[in-house]
Amino acid sequence: AARPGGVIFSEEIDGFTIDSGPDALLVQKPEGIKLCEELGLGDRLVPTKLPRLAYILRGGVLHPLPPSSVLGIPTRLGPFVTTRLFSWPGKMRMAAEVFVPARRNDEDESIGAFMTRRFGQEATTYLAQPLLAGIHAGDVNRLSLRALFPRFVETERKYGSLLRAFRSSPRPADSNGAFRSLPGGLSELTRTLAAALPATSIRLNTPVARVSRSSSGGTSFFRVHLSNGDSLESQSVVIAAPGYVTAQITRELDPKLAQLCGEVEYASTATIALAFTREQVAHPLNGSGFVVPDVEKTGILAGSWLSSKWPHRAREGRLLLRTFAGGARDPRAMDLSDSELVDRSMRALTPL
Numbered sequence: 001a002a003r004p005g006g007v008i009f010s011e012e013i014d015g016f017t018i019d020s021g022p023d024a025l026l027v028q029k030p031e032g033i034k035l036c037e038e039l040g041l042g043d044r045l046v047p048t049k050l051p052r053l054a055y056i057l058r059g060g061v062l063h064p065l066p067p068s069s070v071l072g073i074p075t076r077l078g079p080f081v082t083t084r085l086f087s088w089p090g091k092m093r094m095a096a097e098v099f100v101p102a103r104r105n106d107e108d109e110s111i112g113a114f115m116t117r118r119f120g121q122e123a124t125t126y127l128a129q130p131l132l133a134g135i136h137a138g139d140v141n142r143l144s145l146r147a148l149f150p151r152f153v154e155t156e157r158k159y160g161s162l163l164r165a166f167r168s169s170p171r172p173a174d175s176n177g178a179f180r181s182l183p184g185g186l187s188e189l190t191r192t193l194a195a196a197l198p199a200t201s202i203r204l205n206t207p208v209a210r211v212s213r214s215s216s217g218g219t220s221f222f223r224v225h226l227s228n229g230d231s232l233e234s235q236s237v238v239i240a241a242p243g244y245v246t247a248q249i250t251r252e253l254d255p256k257l258a259q260l261c262g263e264v265e266y267a268s269t270a271t272i273a274l275a276f277t278r279e280q281v282a283h284p285l286n287g288s289g290f291v292v293p294d295v296e297k298t299g300i301l302a303g304s305w306l307s308s309k310w311p312h313r314a315r316e317g318r319l320l321l322r323t324f325a326g327g328a329r330d331p332r333a334m335d336l337s338d339s340e341l342v343d344r345s346m347r348a349l350t351p352l
Contacts (some may be wrong), residue, residue: 004194006240010185015315017185018273018322023306024048024179025186032189033180039192043301044183047176048309053287056085056126057296060351064287071149072127075166090122095163102160112140114152118162130291136300137269137327183312210236210249222253242266267328269301270336272345276319284352285319290352299333300325300349307313323348 003009007021025032025045026090036042056072065072066079074080080091098116099202103109109117114126124140131151133140146153152162182188194202207227214223214233224232239246243264251258289304301324307314314320325347326333336344 004202004204005187005190008186008190010187012184014275015318016273016275016320017183017313018306018320019185019187020271020273023304023310024181027178027180035193036180036182036189039196041182041189041192044188045180046183046311048179048181048288049311051286052177054286055290056130057290057292057298057352058085058126058341060296062290062352069167072123072131073162073166086122090120090126093120094123096120097163098161100161108144108146110141111143111145111148112283115140115309125295126293130293130302134291134327137267137301137329139325139328142328144253146239169277174248181310190283195350208249210251211239211253213253265314267331268334269324269326270333272323272325272341273306274321274323274342275314276321276343278317278319280317289322292348294329300348301327301329303349303352321349329345 009020011018011020025036027033033042033045036045041159053064055064057063061084063085066074066076066083066085068074068076068079086094100118103117111128111132112124115124119127129140133143134147136143136308155162155165159168165216203226205347209227212225214221214225222234222237224234224237226232233267239250241249243261244266247258247262250261285305285308287305289302290308291302292298292300304322304324305319306322307320325336325341325344331348333341333344
């Protein structure tokens, strides 16, 4: 590519700071935080703004996730009983999770199969599909629970019930929330990292054709063949590329690896940034945004209220929102034009 950073890309437009890809670092995975600190960006990391509410759309109404929940799974009875996100039959089925026997075999299962087995179909429809699978824009019935939420597997095996485990030992809440970002968006991290490296260590617009093994004087090493005919020698190689790219460049190096990487399925997501004045939006936008279950059929996967979620994203009196379309649920959305995606987003947002 012509710049470092990959799908991480932030830009300034008309006083708005817009992330086109990811907009946050997860505190529970501390390597990104540590990298920022190592680069001298530790003091610039900012948490999400209060109140830290997330919503789920049901019946055309935005319902906040019950407080003290773990990815929507309740740890306290009161907020769960009073929420209108679930019907009473759905609540009773979810509460009955404490009586569902633990699965004892070691076979993996999908997120959807796990949630339906333990909490019922309504929990899968209004929690697992839009929230747990929605994080990855994937199919709730094909995403691996063990790969993406291993804590749920371990908790079921150890305690027999997620409700029992989370209620007896809920996670200590970080007073600053679970996410961090930078005032200039996440491109601030990649720009700082690139500037900290020797100028000759980054090659832009330089595709890799293939990777092979070579040896000289009894020493084995990798040879990285570039599309311009040059090659690089190294004792180790890290490939940070999509699976279908990795499959092409490792075909000679490791045919089995290339085959497995080529079988990885991808789902693309469009992000649509929308700017408004405060007067144009009636909703208080008191939170970070919302996710949309597939049964709601709005044409978008989620909406993020960026100027309510992060400081420094918009000037005073302005609002910055972002919607998501496509993913495994609606791959044909990627064929739409920009104006069609904007129109679809506005049709979804206007009733809310």
